Amino acid sequence: KNEVEQSPQNLTAQEGEFITINCSYSVGISALHWLQQHPGGGIVSLFMLSSGKKKHGRLIATINIQEKHSSLHITASHPRDSAVYICAVEKTSYDKVIFGPGTSLSVIP
Amino acid sequence: EPEVTQTPSHQVTQMGQEVILRCVPISNHLYFYWYRQILGQKVEFLVSFYNNEISEKSEIFDDQFSVERPDGSNFTLKIRSTKLEDSAMYFCASRDTGTVLYFGAGTRLSVL
Numbered sequence: 117k118n119e120v121e122q123s124p125q126n127l128t129a130q131e132g133e134f135i136t137i138n139c140s141y142s143v144g145i146s147a148l149h150w151l152q153q154h155p156g157g158g159i160v161s162l163f164m165l166s167s168g169k170k171k172h173g174r175l176i177a178t179i180n181i182q183e184k185h186s187s188l189h190i191t192a193s194h195p196r197d198s199a200v201y202i203c204a205v206e207k208t209s210y211d212k213v214i215f216g217p218g219t220s221l222s223v224i225p
Numbered sequence: 226e227p228e229v230t231q232t233p234s235h236q237v238t239q240m241g242q243e244v245i246l247r248c249v250p251i252s253n254h255l256y257f258y259w260y261r262q263i264l265g266q267k268v269e270f271l272v273s274f275y276n277n278e279i280s281e282k283s284e285i286f287d288d289q290f291s292v293e294r295p296d297g298s299n300f301t302l303k304i305r306s307t308k309l310e311d312s313a314m315y316f317c318a319s320r321d322t323g324t325v326l327y328f329g330a331g332t333r334l335s336v337l
Contacts, residue, residue, distance in 0.1 A: 153268075157330075162325075164326075215270070218267060
């Protein structure tokens with residue numbers, strides 16, 4: 117069983133829609149990361165969180181440590197948000213970060 | 226804004242040859258990583274490096290792989306005898322205490 121699961125695997129949305137990507141994990145963690153991988157392959161970190169909620173612009177990330185679950189929300193989605201969104205967990209601080217399979221998001225104008 | 230730099234962007238090599246992938250992490254970062262992504266698959270952890278030594282490595286990181294930080298700025302990944310299955314995008318990343326990971330643009334390794 118994969119230690120990090122994401123849903124959905126693929127997501128198509130209309131511009132302006134509210135988007136939610138879910139992540140569940142099966143191990144104890146020190147932190148959870150959300151990352152974005154552009155079509156060209158580059159990886160950008162969006163959030164690192166160990167509790168509660170973080171917001172940056174139109175992106176919101178939440179985590180529930182007891183339920184081993186995190187969500188990434190995108191408000192007022194835009195075609196430039198089209199990318200693969202990856203959830204990754206860090207079991208021991210600063211060591212191995214285990215990546216989930218990613219959610220491929222396509223936002224249509 | 227500071228960035229992680231990787232060279233070359235694309236490396237083509239013959240099976241059995243040695244390759245060295247180079248990375249310049251962000252200055253003053255303390256933690257360094259190599260990840261790889263085989264085409265169409267998820268990103269996989271290879272190795273983490275801190276205080277001039279490996280802090281953790283994956284099952285993928287066998288005796289054919291080694292890392293070095295020879296001069297306080299470069300961070301290299303060496304594959305001694307490349308195999309076809311080593312073909313992948315290799316990402317270097319660095320971070321400071323309490324920060325997110327900062328990734329380089331990657332080196333695409335093609336083993337023929």
